[in-house]
Amino acid sequence: xxxxxxxxxxxxxxxxxxxxxxxxxxxxxxxxxxxxxxxxxxxxxxxxxxxxxxxxxxxxxxxxxxxxxxxxxxxxxxxxxxxxxxxxxxxxxxxxxxxxxxxxxxxxxxxxxxxxxxxxxxxxxxxxxxxxxxxxxxxxxxxxxxxxxxxxxxxxxxxxxxxxxxxxxxxxxxxxxxx
Amino acid sequence: xxxxxxxxxxxxxxxxxxxxxxxxxxxxxxxxxxxxxxxxxxxxxxxxxxxxxxxxxxxxxxxxxxxxxxxxxxxxxxxxxxxxxxxxxxxxxxxxxxxxxxxxxxxxxxxxxxxxxxxxxxxxxxxxxxxxxxxxxxxxxxxxxxxxxxxxxxxxxxxxxxxxxxxxxxxxxxxxxxx
Numbered sequence: 541x542x543x544x545x546x547x548x549x550x551x552x553x554x555x556x557x558x559x560x561x562x563x564x565x566x567x568x569x570x571x572x573x574x575x576x577x578x579x580x581x582x583x584x585x586x587x588x589x590x591x592x593x594x595x596x597x598x599x600x601x602x603x604x605x606x607x608x609x610x611x612x613x614x615x616x617x618x619x620x621x622x623x624x625x626x627x628x629x630x631x632x633x634x635x636x637x638x639x640x641x642x643x644x645x646x647x648x649x650x651x652x653x654x655x656x657x658x659x660x661x662x663x664x665x666x667x668x669x670x671x672x673x674x675x676x677x678x679x680x681x682x683x684x685x686x687x688x689x690x691x692x693x694x695x696x697x698x699x700x701x702x703x704x705x706x707x708x709x710x711x712x713x714x715x716x717x718x719x
Numbered sequence: 720x721x722x723x724x725x726x727x728x729x730x731x732x733x734x735x736x737x738x739x740x741x742x743x744x745x746x747x748x749x750x751x752x753x754x755x756x757x758x759x760x761x762x763x764x765x766x767x768x769x770x771x772x773x774x775x776x777x778x779x780x781x782x783x784x785x786x787x788x789x790x791x792x793x794x795x796x797x798x799x800x801x802x803x804x805x806x807x808x809x810x811x812x813x814x815x816x817x818x819x820x821x822x823x824x825x826x827x828x829x830x831x832x833x834x835x836x837x838x839x840x841x842x843x844x845x846x847x848x849x850x851x852x853x854x855x856x857x858x859x860x861x862x863x864x865x866x867x868x869x870x871x872x873x874x875x876x877x878x879x880x881x882x883x884x885x886x887x888x889x890x891x892x893x894x895x896x897x898x
Contacts, residue, residue, distance in 0.1 A: 552850070552852070552866075552875065552890070552892065553733075553865075553866035553870070554732075554733040554864075554866060558872075565872075568874065663858070671731070673731070675890065677874065677875040677876065677877045677892060678872065678873065678874050678875060679842070679866065679870060679872065679873040679875065680872050681868075681869065681870035681871055681872050681873070682868045682869055682870065685733075686732075687731075687732035687733060687858065689860075689861045690860065690861055691732070691858060691860035691861065692860050693737075693744075693857065693858065693859050693860050694857065694858045694860070695747065695856065695857050696731065696856040696857060696858065696886070697856065697886060698856045698882060698886035698887075698888060700882065701880050701881075701882045701888040702880075703877060703879065703880045707875070707876060707877035708877075709877060709880040709888075709890060711731070711854065711888060713731065713856060
């Protein structure tokens with residue numbers, strides 16, 4: 541079955557953003573020519589799912605083509621209706637149902653790029669199969685947590701931990717499923 | 720100057736205990752003969768500081784000699800007065816003031832073994848110099864967080880990340896101080 545993966549950066553204290561969507565702490569680990577495996581990872585992806593606020597943020601800061609490169613299906617979870625744009629579909633149904641349907645179809649990895657609310661919803665329904673978490677060497681002190689309270693316990697299998705010169709450590713886990 | 724170190728285990732989602740002080744997830748990484756560097760670490764320690772609830776828990780589960788081995792100073796932070804017992808001092812003053820005083824004296828590493836409230840207080844006052852955090856391969860879903868909201872930003876320097884056969888990854892950082 542297709543897997544759903546997270547590939548996300550967090551501060552050591554567990555925040556994916558400081559208050560007001562401040563991502564400036566990511567600059568601590570920016571290094572020319574170092575993408576921390578992002579290109580390799582996305583080469584295995586044919587479907588992206590993300591929240592509307594994350595989509596708007598990235599569209600504004602980087603551009604919509606960061607997600608929709610014409611080759612991947614992009615699902616933006618939103619409460620309001622929008623017409624499809626290129627390969628980007630605005631989906632106002634239940635994200636867990638969407639992921640269950642996508643997983644039942646043939647395809648490559650499904651990549652969830654956040655935000656925290658969508659990740660929380662998918663974790664509550666045990667729909668995340670792979671976690672690639674880049675730990676930034678900083679305590680930001682507050683903001684948006686990667687993991688919210690109130691989820692079921694899920695055991696993981698460590699694939700590997702890899703450190704980089706910048707001090708970033710990437711932790712890679714698979715959800716341990718009962719055989 | 721003496722440093723104050725944390726040496727603590729957390730789930731990947733950032734909890735040091737599940738509700739009701741449930742630490743059973745630590746069993747996931749228990750392995751005969753593997754102490755994840757604890758003995759080496761404590762060999763560099765001559766002073767332990769910890770909260771009263773953590774002290775009571777460990778005294779009940781393991782015994783008071785886990786902390787007080789007759790060779791180290793043990794400070795238990797408490798709101799009520801208790802007479803000194805062996806090398807264990809019950810301290811009902813301000814923990815940050817205690818740590819500042821201890822740091823100004825000669826000695827080896829000061830080890831803070833929690834709980835989360837004492838750690839939070841010390842982080843708020845930027846008194847933690849070293850973080851040795853063992854990440855257990857599990858999402859526990861809720862409980863007592865290692866890092867509470869509302870602290871100042873603190874940049875860290877990665878010393879190393881080390882993975883073990885059990886899936887535990889130990890992240891080791893030093894607080895990056897301005898020169």
